[in-house]
Amino acid sequence: MDIKDYMHTLGQQARVAATAMARASTRAKNDALSELARLLLGAGTTLAEANARDIAAAEAAGLSAPMVDRLRLTEKVIATMAEGCDQLAAMPDPVGEITGVKRRPTGISVGQMRVPLGVFGMIYESRPNVTIEAASLAIKSGNACILRGGSEAIQSNLALWKLVGQALESAGLPVEAVQLVETTDRAAVGELITMPTFVDVIIPRGGKGLIERISREAKVPVIKHLDGNCHTYVDAEFDLEKALVVTENAKTQKYSPCNATESLLVHEQAAASFLPRIGAIFAAKGVEMRCDAASKSILATVPGANVVDATEEDWSTEYLAPIISVKLVGSVTEAIAHINLYSSHHTDAILTTNHPNAMQFLREVDSSSVMVNASTRFADGFEYGLGAEIGISTDKIHARGPVGLEGLTSQKWVVLGDGHVRG
């Protein structure tokens, strides 16, 4: 198989399907999603067989247990995929919304209409449920998509994709609206990201290496999600009990998500009351604390605390592990400067009872999500009410933060006249 020809064929088919999807009725799109949910719940045996083949191959290849676990299509994973499809079916259709129509002095009316982006390419690793997330978001947003999953999940992805095709067909929508790259040849990725004629945007989900490589080589726009070096800052005036609960949740509720807090900044005036108590919580949970000198002098006195000296590198590190960097600052301004320098612009929070400081933090922290008195763990499309997310963007243009249906659309201008001409 010539990979270039193959990918161009997928691209051409996607372009044609995208036109049909852009004009598809809300009902047809919702019907496809409901049918997909039904098919998922009914396909237990087929999915289990396909998944078992991926699992066996992964185990034979010596993949680590957590890697193998990520491949598993358990009943719970399947139920969650089906629920996601049903939720999307129940959401308002973003396509066709016309906003901001204003009459201009010339007499024309000018507004904006929300439209699908066209064709998106999705490149992802391991978890096969991403196949359904991407497919369902594409259907509801009226886009076509070309999916390239990890080779280790190819059998599961093929089985899931077959259901997507059935659902599209049953709703009278083109099956080419969602295409899966059937070859595991890596050259397919290189083609997918360099076909601007057929693909409008690339959404990579995976490790930093994958995303950096794609950003470097792509010839189309990339909505990228790099790392989440998230901060929680405890201000001088704060509610001690709430700060403890939020900081504990932000760091320890789960260690692996990108929205977990990796760095704790504490105002000098808050240190004496806050640090020993959060230090005890971290000590009890086995969280290693990498500290500047000032915070170390306090935290080192906490019984059982694992306290080490932070290096410069720690301030910009996303641990995704029971490790947190800790630093004292003299003001909210200093905290903001530290965050804007070291943060990955993903999610950062202030815990404060001081309103001007809260507002300054909201305005000046240059991150895709900025929070007041809430856990950074909330940075998530579902928590934000987007219904689902295709990813979390750490870019500054187009979409920042969790990207849902709206991020898969853009707005074109509409002008309504009655024979108007420009003078």
Place this chain on the structure above:
Amino acid sequence: MDIKDYMHTLGQQARVAATAMARASTRAKNDALSELARLLLGAGTTLAEANARDIAAAEAAGLSAPMVDRLRLTEKVIATMAEGCDQLAAMPDPVGEITGVKRRPTGISVGQMRVPLGVFGMIYESRPNVTIEAASLAIKSGNACILRGGSEAIQSNLALWKLVGQALESAGLPVEAVQLVETTDRAAVGELITMPTFVDVIIPRGGKGLIERISREAKVPVIKHLDGNCHTYVDAEFDLEKALVVTENAKTQKYSPCNATESLLVHEQAAASFLPRIGAIFAAKGVEMRCDAASKSILATVPGANVVDATEEDWSTEYLAPIISVKLVGSVTEAIAHINLYSSHHTDAILTTNHPNAMQFLREVDSSSVMVNASTRFADGFEYGLGAEIGISTDKIHARGPVGLEGLTSQKWVVLGDGHVRG
């Protein structure tokens, strides 16, 4: 001078300035704009001297008369620049606007805050007034910018930039918010488009060659404006007199703008009444008609008409000249298919009295501006009420069509809680 060091220095200074600009008060930004307007109106002699040097050099270099004309800072051009600054000062500040705040079931409130993009790089040719347009839009939108004008306008650009610096200083804003690349070395462009650490987005304005080169080589997002192959489609049911006036305006009001109509599609049922009349108008104005066989058979009978056979290439050509391609179609669906195939996705219009056809055209034409019963010449930031435009985007992500203040911003998520944690 080491160009890389020089550009990195500009980049570092821009990053620092961007932070100050993002938090600048609306008053300070408006003061800078009003002062800039005042300085422009008072700088006649200085600007005239600098401009005369560019003109002399351009004439000595044998540039064509239209090219030399584009360089001229006439009193009218200066007055228009000053008026633009005053208009921007009077516009609402886009920065800090918080929208869509909703309470989520978890208790957190989630919304979005509009923020500047950070640093944009602007690459443009000839017309020195772009220096002021870009600088003033940067100031109002709270961004920093690095401007790289054409070498043929370097003296004029330096003189204008000096005024921008004075205006920023008088308002207490950092002069590095607007920096002009002082060298005409072409390597500076190569650096500017490959410094993702310092530059968030590149906006090129100029010929197709320049923009394609920049898009190909840039390592940061590019808001690009490629060609404007705009269509006007006359439907089966239409108002003859209005259609004549709009079509004439769309094609002949000016030939060089990107929003001028380059291709005329006419429904077969409209051809007999519409084509001879518009053909006579085009004939009188010396507009060459490049026709398919069906339209040629009608237009060839018009006295004085310059009618030739269209080639396949004509359907995708932006003439920017008194030439128009003409084709008959059998339905609005056929017109839409032709436009989506050949249009540059800039601006396309339908002239119709049929409401379903108008709505179908609005929904299905995949262009940055879609119009009903209006001249394509309206596609312009000022006409749309944006106050000014930094360019017209033919991209699909981030901003489509005229890009004004809002296109130079994006939205970050804000989350307000009261000690909320994720369960």
